[in-house]
Amino acid sequence: MTISADRLEQIAHRFAELEARLASGTLEGAEFVAASRDYAELEPVVRVAEQVRAMRGELAELEQLDDADPDMKALAEEEITRLRAALPDAERALAVAMLPRDSADARPAMLEIRAGTGGDEAALFAADLYRMYERFAAEQGWRVEPVSINASDIGGFKEIVANVAGSGVFARLKFESGVHRVQRVPVTESGGRIHTSAATVAVLPEPDEVDIQIEPGDIKIDIYRASGAGGQHVNTTDSAVRLTHLPTGLVVIQQDQRSQHKNKDKAMQVLRTRLYDLKRAEAHGAEAEARRAMVGSGDRSERIRTYNFPQGRVTDHRIGLTLHKLDDVLAGPGLSELVDALVAEDEAKRLAALGA
Numbered sequence: 001m002t003i004s005a006d007r008l009e010q011i012a013h014r015f016a017e018l019e020a021r022l023a024s025g026t027l028e029g030a031e032f033v034a035a036s037r038d039y040a041e042l043e044p045v046v047r048v049a050e051q052v053r054a055m056r057g058e059l060a061e062l063e064q065l066d067d068a069d070p071d072m073k074a075l076a077e078e079e080i081t082r083l084r085a086a087l088p089d090a091e092r093a094l095a096v097a098m099l100p101r102d103s104a105d106a107r108p109a110m111l112e113i114r115a116g117t118g119g120d121e122a123a124l125f126a127a128d129l130y131r132m133y134e135r136f137a138a139e140q141g142w143r144v145e146p147v148s149i150n151a152s153d154i155g156g157f158k159e160i161v162a163n164v165a166g167s168g169v170f171a172r173l174k175f176e177s178g179v180h181r182v183q184r185v186p187v188t189e190s191g192g193r194i195h196t197s198a199a200t201v202a203v204l205p206e207p208d209e210v211d212i213q214i215e216p217g218d219i220k221i222d223i224y225r226a227s228g229a230g231g232q233h234v235n236t237t238d239s240a241v242r243l244t245h246l247p248t249g250l251v252v253i254q255q256d257q258r259s260q261h262k263n264k265d266k267a268m269q270v271l272r273t274r275l276y277d278l279k280r281a282e283a284h285g286a287e288a289e290a291r292r293a294m295v296g297s298g299d300r301s302e303r304i305r306t307y308n309f310p311q312g313r314v315t316d317h318r319i320g321l322t323l324h325k326l327d328d329v330l331a332g333p334g335l336s337e338l339v340d341a342l343v344a345e346d347e348a349k350r351l352a353a354l355g356a
Helices: 007-025 031-065 069-099 119-140 167-178 260-282 285-292 326-330 335-355
Strands: 111-116 144-151 159-163 177-184 193-207 218-222 238-245 250-254 302-310 313-317 321-323
Touching: 007 031, 031 069, 031 218, 031 238, 069 335, 111 144, 111 167, 111 218, 111 260, 119 159, 119 167, 119 177, 119 326, 119 335, 144 218, 144 260, 159 167, 167 193, 167 335, 193 260, 238 260, 302 326, 313 326, 313 335, 321 326, 321 335, 326 335
Parallel strands: 177 302
Antiparallel strands: 111 159, 111 193, 144 159, 177 193, 218 238, 238 250, 302 313, 313 321
């Protein structure tokens, strides 16, 4: 996909215009925030565009060079060969940089992991997945904060919800939504037979408060006594909070904090995120067919990956990628290879769609 010289000029002009407006000191409030966001999004595009323009200009000059000096001519031809080889990669990088971005890509995310089929083993696997994402986040310089935990009796998670904050969180994690399957001999299995269990992962972009306005009259709030696994009381005060969003029927329960106020705040954070996800799903409804053609639809019932312990391998079914490094993936660093491959596949398919 070749970007025209006129388009490169338009990009440079728009960037210079934004730069001048921000430097003028006349922008305030929402106008300043919007301009700053546009500037930040355009800056990496401009950087690659300038590289492409420089390479094209240098190539044009060298191709027009008519020097009788054999040594100079040989050097020029060598440089022409190098530029012609490098230019397609630079132009592709520019095309990728110019692809329409999901407006949520730069946002923090709410990570939700729920044990599926498999009982205790599924809960243990859900805990393994959470630790994998926790370690991966640390590698990226992100911060992970648990919001809600429903632990199983043997150390797993029936459900865990966490906030992941940092640079480009949703862009990197959004392809993790779906059903993750594990094949291994459970610690609870004395016969040594391989079992298959599953856990569901949902990655939701977190909205700003201005994105989702929740009217007080739309919320029903129930307060009750928090209880833990096996009926053990977490504390003896009525601090657990259940929020019901009446227009949608969404229910959020939060009881991890000893403070009723903190539980309500966290429940509102989860509710706002789920409402934002609903809003995005409705807005993208017309694009459902296009999204299904990409790496994944984001459907949480879609089986996306299998972790096979006896063979030490991880297979992502959407892109047909198998890595024989299960331990490295679960330890965090190896997950980068899967994430990078998924992002690259998504970019390639969107480029192909634009060129069609």
